[in-house]
Amino acid sequence: MQALVTGGAQGIGYKIVESLINDGFSITIFDINPETLNKAKASFGCEVFEIDVSIESDVKEAISQLQSLDVLINNAGIWKPEPLDTLDIDIQKTVWETNVIGTLNCTKYALPILEQSDSSCVINLTSAASRTNSPGLGMYAASKAAIETLTRQWSLELAPIRVNAVGPGMVITEGTASNYEGKALELRSNAVPLKRVGDTSDIAQVVSFLASPKSRYITGQVIFVDGGVTAGAPGHN
Ligand SMILES: NC(=O)c1ccc[n+]([C@@H]2O[C@H](COP(=O)([O-])OP(=O)(O)OC[C@H]3O[C@@H](n4cnc5c(N)ncnc54)[C@H](O)[C@@H]3O)[C@@H](O)[C@H]2O)c1
Structure with a gap:
């Protein structure tokens, strides 16, 4: 089985790669950062392409080199928090281009091989x-x-290909580490009903489940893996 992350x-994304390798997948990684990409290649021995998922022609060319594909994980994402009154429209366009157009590009060009x-x-x-x-989240949310x-639209349009989404809450990664410095970790942990922020394996094991036959009757769903953050307002004792 072949997966693209x-x-x-x-x-x-790195933890998802590790988890899917443990599940027996062969992995291809698309990433914009050559240093971390080379480290991942050295760690996992997987196929890697240095590309920006928001650039349609690069995604098309890279996917054309894949022999087969069973699972596509659209994980690449960026966030640029800025208040509306002072935000930079060009910066916020990069959020949209990476998150939404990147997901669109990869899914469109992967479709013919996913169908096989x-x-x-x-x-x-x-x-x-x-x-x-x-x-103050700009275009991220x-x-x-x-x-x-x-996700819901494509679950209808692409069936029997299953299409689902995973929604992390607060997870400490290289991209978010600065949000947890000093007292912030304790404050953020206390804001979560399960009283801790997430780690990357909390997310990766749900992705593994959704990539496996155990979830064969699940499509069109968004599963939040957030310690209860989206369940509602916490009660007052
Ligand atoms: N960490 C969290 O708390 C959190 C919470 C909710 C959702 N998420 C989502 O999970 C995903 C991963 O988040 P993370 O915290 O691991 O981020 P991260 O910044 O640690 O890693 C993101 C990876 O995506 C790559 N990338 C960025 N732009 C790219 C592009 N245009 N083309 C190709 N690769 C690109 C980066 O080089 C990096 O390797 C994102 O979609 C993010 O929105 C994260």
């Missing part, structure tokens, strides 16, 4: 931010809401 050179597999699926990474409505809508 975008943004798999670090963070949640007997049992294929697409797993998109969304975020609890799409539901929690924090101020909106981009993830778009990914959730596309």
Whole structure:
């Protein structure tokens, strides 16, 4: 079985790669960062392509080199929090281009080879931010809401290819580490109903489940893996 993980050179994507290798998958990684990509190649011995998923021609060319594909994980994502009154439109366009257009590019060009597999699926990474409505997130939460809508739409359009999404809450990665410095880790942990922030394996094992036949009757779903953050307001004792 063959899986493609975008943004798999670090963070949640890296753990997804490790988890899927343990499940017996051969892996291809698409990532924009050559240093971390080479480290991942050395660690896992997998196939890697240094590309920006938002560039259609590069995605098309890289996917044309794949022999087969059973699972596509659209994980590459960026966030650029800025308040509306001072935000830079060009910066926010990069969030949309990476998160939404990157997911669109990879899914469109992977489709012909996913269709050749007997049992294929697409797993998109969304975020609890799409539901929690924090101020100052620029286009990030909106981009993830778009990914959730596309997940449901494609589950109908591409069936029997299954299409689901996984929505992490707060997870410490290379990309988010600065949010947890000093007292912030304790404050953020206490804001989670399960009283801890997530780690990358919390997310990767749900992705593994969705990539496996154990989830064969699940499609069009968004599964939040967030310690309860999107369940509602915590009670007051
Ligand atoms: N960490 C969290 O708390 C959290 C919470 C909710 C959702 N998510 C989502 O999970 C996914 C992974 O997050 P993370 O924390 O591991 O991020 P990260 O920044 O640690 O890693 C992201 C990876 O994607 C790659 N990437 C970025 N832009 C790219 C592009 N245009 N083309 C190809 N590769 C690109 C980066 O080089 C990096 O390897 C993202 O979609 C993010 O929105 C993360």
